[in-house]
Amino acid sequence: MATIDDVARSAGVSVSTVSYVLSGKRPISEPTRERVRKAVAELGYRPHAGARALASSRTQVIGLVAPLRAGVDVNVIMQFVAGVVTRARSFEHDVLLLTQDDVAGIERVSSGSMVDALVVMDVEAQDPRITTLLAVKQPVVLIGLPARPHGLSCVDLDFEAVGRLAVTHLVELGHRTIGLVGPPPSVLARHTSYAERLIRGLQSQAEEDGVHAVVEPAEPGHRGGQAATEVLLAVDGLTGIVVHNEAALPAVLDTIRQAGRRVPEDVAVLTVGPPEVALSQTPPVTSIDIPAQEIGGAAVDMVIERLASAGSPQTRLFSPRVTLGETTARH
Amino acid sequence: MATIDDVARSAGVSVSTVSYVLSGKRPISEPTRERVRKAVAELGYRPHAGARALASSRTQVIGLVAPLRAGVDVNVIMQFVAGVVTRARSFEHDVLLLTQDDVAGIERVSSGSMVDALVVMDVEAQDPRITTLLAVKQPVVLIGLPARPHGLSCVDLDFEAVGRLAVTHLVELGHRTIGLVGPPPSVLARHTSYAERLIRGLQSQAEEDGVHAVVEPAEPGHRGGQAATEVLLAVDGLTGIVVHNEAALPAVLDTIRQAGRRVPEDVAVLTVGPPEVALSQTPPVTSIDIPAQEIGGAAVDMVIERLASAGSPQTRLFSPRVTLGETTARH
């Protein structure tokens, strides 16, 4: 591989000139710049990432902590990841992926200076990683909202507002008893941030509106969705179901039909998740979208910003909106 | 951050001794080793990844090329990724994730010496990345099987055998006309390796067995699966359906029922995909598993092996097996 010395020699300039042409950190005369560019192209030169990291203390790599836990909506995860990677690239950064659910990986890449910043997914209300993250020298952004952020930056969909919005939407349509097919028990058991926030919003809005809300977690897969839906359908006077569990959605629709109830005439269905999933059902399901890609991108924005200016941490919550399908109607 | 010099000073030894204690590349007396370890622990020392990469030409990072394309089974992708990351960690490697579908990322991380090796996913029959990969200095393993591997190492489930096995299983049960709900048209259009191989195996086995096979791609989502299934159900004498499209599976089962046909009495269903998805349906679907996690791990094994010994490239194909559910029966 060609080194910066080779380029300098070939262009008849010093290495620092080559470096400055590449970084643009000081003005270089047009002719020189052109000669350097030519030499770079001819030799197929690429700076050695390690050498650059050593000299500049910048790796151009963002660490993405994405534990692959049971019960998560894999489509949503992928969208987050895609958003992070894409936005990172737009800032000339690559992404190092950590999927192990421990604090060791965070410590390793952080104190080993493998990354410039960290984006952390699947945050829990009392996340055990927070202590470690607070001690990290790189900027950190959480995707999610712990009970106590301790001054860490956070970004997420406002899931509490999602819960409220779901209730409001259904109540406005005349529904008075509403069920939630929630995330799997395992997700709730570890107090996953988004799950608890949605339920909290749903319940408090229901209370404010004086309507009845029933929460029923669903195990992954068809049977989980089926079981939860059957429980809800047995609830007296229930006419609306909110689904916060991508894997259960087909089963929910299926089970309602099997029970001889019509959607939306007898039971309205509203799902929380990626638009594609909701809209590709039969019929298209009214949904509150999770703009996962956008949130992932925003996480990178925040982390890059703090890399540049060391500004103070902030929390950014995206407001939910309803995308109408054909599964909610006036009761 | 503490450097190796700090550790050496604190332990009263030279830097090389510290380095050798850490790498184990030369014998160190027990007392010295202990003093070094203690100093490392006290200072919380971690070698600087960039410095190490510069000096040793090893990054301890594997590049994972995983383009997030339309129509792929996201569960399967995730399993591959999980397999790669987990196995990589067991060899003290981390994973840099490239999701962009171009050759630029490969060139960047390869010639920038950001990775020690590359694992490439979602391989097409005539994959445009192959030329680039052949020029790369790091070891490469493809997950998938291009028409001409050109001497690159490959690992995958033997999808041709999957197609054959699916037919054999159904034919043995007495089925004579078989349908395939295939991957989305977009996946077929780009000649995705696994999709074409499965169809090839399915068709040639059908021919050999003198049975009729109909292939119908399915767009993602419920409606795609529904449409494809309706087409197949209209085929005269069709009694068996193979589903190679995770997102369509619930819709396929649903549509068969809606059409008033029973599973498996009237129509047998066999799916190709992760076991969890198949088994969590109602009823549990007979499946040919894609051991994605295992394959991802094997890819890492192969790449690590070549890093150690520069052995010659090889192709490893996993043999498919049927996991019985309740959706296939004698006709």
Add this chain to the structure above:
DNA sequence: TTGAAAGCGCTAACAT
């Protein structure tokens, strides 16, 4: 506008 040179923090050959 450009160049020289001192590091950055390691590894590993070469000494002892």
Add this chain to the structure above:
DNA sequence: ATGTTAGCGCTTTCAA
């Protein structure tokens, strides 16, 4: 069994 030291390939200060 341990130490000394020359790089690894960059960035960036200091000079000119």
